[in-house]
Amino acid sequence: MSRIRRIRSEAVAAWHSFLRRRTAVFFTFFFPVILVVIFGALVRTQPTDGGLFAEPAAYYIPGYLATVVLFTPLSRVGSEIARHRDDNRFEKLATTPLRRTEWLVAHTIVNTLIIGLASLLILGLVLLLTDATVPVSGSLVMLVPFVVLAVVLFCGFGAVLGRLADSQDGVIAASNTIALPLLFLSDTFITLEQLPGWFSPLVELSPLTYFARGVRAITYAPAVGEPSSGPLLTLTVLAAVFFVAGAYAIPRTD
Amino acid sequence: MNEAVVADAVHKTYGDTVALDGVDLAVAEGEVFGLIGPNGAGKTTLIRALTGTTSVTGEVQVLGEEPTAVDADRIGLLPQSFSPPARLTARELVDYYAGLYETARDTEAVLADVGLTETADSWYETLSGGQQRRVCVGTALVNDPDLLFLDEPTTGIDPAGRRALWDLLESLAAGGTTVVLTSHSMNEVQRLSDRVGLLQDGQLVAVGTPADLIADHGGQSRLVIGTDTDHEAADALQTAGFTAAAGASEVVVDDVSAIDIGEAVDVLSAAGISYDSLTWTEPSLEDVYLQLTGERFEGAMTPGASVVTEEPAESAAASPQPPVEGASTGGDK
Numbered sequence: 001m002s003r004i005r006r007i008r009s010e011a012v013a014a015w016h017s018f019l020r021r022r023t024a025v026f027f028t029f030f031f032p033v034i035l036v037v038i039f040g041a042l043v044r045t046q047p048t049d050g051g052l053f054a055e056p057a058a059y060y061i062p063g064y065l066a067t068v069v070l071f072t073p074l075s076r077v078g079s080e081i082a083r084h085r086d087d088n089r090f091e092k093l094a095t096t097p098l099r100r101t102e103w104l105v106a107h108t109i110v111n112t113l114i115i116g117l118a119s120l121l122i123l124g125l126v127l128l129l130t131d132a133t134v135p136v137s138g139s140l141v142m143l144v145p146f147v148v149l150a151v152v153l154f155c156g157f158g159a160v161l162g163r164l165a166d167s168q169d170g171v172i173a174a175s176n177t178i179a180l181p182l183l184f185l186s187d188t189f190i191t192l193e194q195l196p197g198w199f200s201p202l203v204e205l206s207p208l209t210y211f212a213r214g215v216r217a218i219t220y221a222p223a224v225g226e227p228s229s230g231p232l233l234t235l236t237v238l239a240a241v242f243f244v245a246g247a248y249a250i251p252r253t254d
Numbered sequence: 255m256n257e258a259v260v261a262d263a264v265h266k267t268y269g270d271t272v273a274l275d276g277v278d279l280a281v282a283e284g285e286v287f288g289l290i291g292p293n294g295a296g297k298t299t300l301i302r303a304l305t306g307t308t309s310v311t312g313e314v315q316v317l318g319e320e321p322t323a324v325d326a327d328r329i330g331l332l333p334q335s336f337s338p339p340a341r342l343t344a345r346e347l348v349d350y351y352a353g354l355y356e357t358a359r360d361t362e363a364v365l366a367d368v369g370l371t372e373t374a375d376s377w378y379e380t381l382s383g384g385q386q387r388r389v390c391v392g393t394a395l396v397n398d399p400d401l402l403f404l405d406e407p408t409t410g411i412d413p414a415g416r417r418a419l420w421d422l423l424e425s426l427a428a429g430g431t432t433v434v435l436t437s438h439s440m441n442e443v444q445r446l447s448d449r450v451g452l453l454q455d456g457q458l459v460a461v462g463t464p465a466d467l468i469a470d471h472g473g474q475s476r477l478v479i480g481t482d483t484d485h486e487a488a489d490a491l492q493t494a495g496f497t498a499a500a501g502a503s504e505v506v507v508d509d510v511s512a513i514d515i516g517e518a519v520d521v522l523s524a525a526g527i528s529y530d531s532l533t534w535t536e537p538s539l540e541d542v543y544l545q546l547t548g549e550r551f552e553g554a555m556t557p558g559a560s561v562v563t564e565e566p567a568e569s570a571a572a573s574p575q576p577p578v579e580g581a582s583t584g585g586d587k
Contacts, residue, residue, distance in 0.1 A: 002356050009349075009350055009352075009354055010350075012353075013342060013347075013350040014339070016341065016342055016346065017339045017340055017342055020341035020377075087336060088333040088335055088337070089337070091305075091331070092331055092332075092333050092393070093354075094305070094306065094307045095307070095326055095330075095331040095403075096326050096351070097354060097356065098354045
């Protein structure tokens with residue numbers, strides 16, 4: 001019970017602290033929205049034989065979701081760690097019963113809630129502003145574990161970045177540098193056929209690839225029927241590895 | 255009495271910089287121990303060593319355990335330069351830290367202790383610097399710790415708030431809480447501490463009660479008499495057995511207790527010597543600090559407790575000065 005009490009206390013504080021930072025809230029939701037509006041509604045997908053956005057609109061749902069699943073935890077957890085370090089909060093927390101794992105669990109819960117809401121907003125906008133349709137079936141529920149696992153994974157990744165970067169600016173720069181190529185080169189917005197043959201194996205190295213493939217198998221009609229269990233299993237293993245690495249990376253001493 | 259804190263030959267270096275150089279320290283349970291020293295002397299590093307938030311060589315025991323193994327419910331810490339999470343009210347912050355412990359004190363009681371009941375619903379950022387520091391002190395008290403580490407607890411707090419906090423710390427100490435605190439306020443350390451340790455260049459160069467340290471290192475009490483007839487005044491006082499020396503329009507009389515001031519005034523009156531002022535200074539912890547750290551400026555004298563009386567430039571015999579009484583420093587302990 002005391003472990004739950006500690007995690008709850010940390011999560012409630014982090015949730016309030018985030019919700020009251022208006023610019024942080026605004027841009028957390030505005031960033032994916034603007035992407036959907038620009039690419040989904042203004043540029044529009046133009047199914048042809050090649051080029052960017054040549055697939056049907058629903059093909060890009062995993063990409064739109066990836067913007068929040070990837071960017072938000074990376075930058076938020078990384079920045080939070082940098083802020084905690086700058087303000088000597090870890091020094092204080094180290095003398096409380098709160099464990100590093102519990103701290104990361106609490107912040108992962110907060111990120112899951114935020115990203116869950118943002119994902120619902122994105123799905124709604126894609127369906128509203130584009131001609132995308134999503135096959136309605138019970139398997140849509142499987143979106144939840146994919147989003148949760150991806151958030152866990154990138155919260156852990158963000159914690160590692162927060163440990164390695166020596167400032168909040170450093171975290172932002174590092175997370176952008178890592179997230180941007182991952183966003184476009186993980187079978188999200190750019191199909192494997194559009195990439196050089198030698199590059200394709202590298203796509204398999206991106207954790208986001210398994211999120212994109214799993215989500216596509218649920219939300220994109222031509223892909224429905226493809227197994228999502230493989231990507232889910234891979235994502236589970238990667239989430240566990242990154243979470244442990246992230247928890248270990250959270251500073252305890254100087 | 256059991257020892258709450260033991261440090262034995264503790265060393266810590268940051269690159270080529272030696273932060274702690276063989277520190278030995280023991281703090282008894284229920285004791286209030288003050289750490290003083292110049293900036294960079296190693297005070298914060300020593301607090302971190304004792305709380306297990308930095309790794310050191312040597313041996314450290316806190317409440318009978320290694321710092322990282324001790325029951326966190328028994329420890330409270332206020333780090334230096336600490337800021338809690340943003341956009342939370344004082345009440346939410348105390349609630350937050352209370353939620354991290356198995357059992358915690360009532361939030362309202364903690365807020366009352368640090369004098370923030372009326373501003374409990376204000377965001378931390380909107381509080382004054384002193385109020386913010388009081389919130390931080392409150393977060394160190396939420397678990398009613400047996401051992402409390404406070405790294406410069408009253409920085410930025412106004413005099414009234416500081417005194418309220420001193421009262422609070424004294425009540426905690428009276429209740430048996432062991433307190434290790436650092437401060438640059440010698441008044442604070444002298445008032446609160448049972449014993450004081452002076453750190454310099456990573457070494458604990460002196461440890462003792464404030465009274466013992468002052469007696470050993472504080473120098474003598476001193477009476478400075480402002481007068482144009484300094485040589486005559488000095489001669490009269492020397493004849494009466496005082497250690498007096500003439501200066502530029504003043505006479506400095508060393509080793510004068512408060513009750514001897516009246517006698518010195520009587521000597522001047524009897525000699526028909528007029529004077530402009532009397533300034534009596536008794537040594538304080540600040541003098542100990544300046545003496546041991548070598549930071550005393552040449553010719554400077556700290557007015558630990560001084561009484562100045564002024565007299566019209568007439569014969570002192572016509573209006574003899576009353577003896578100066580009650581001119582002791584605020585060293586309550």
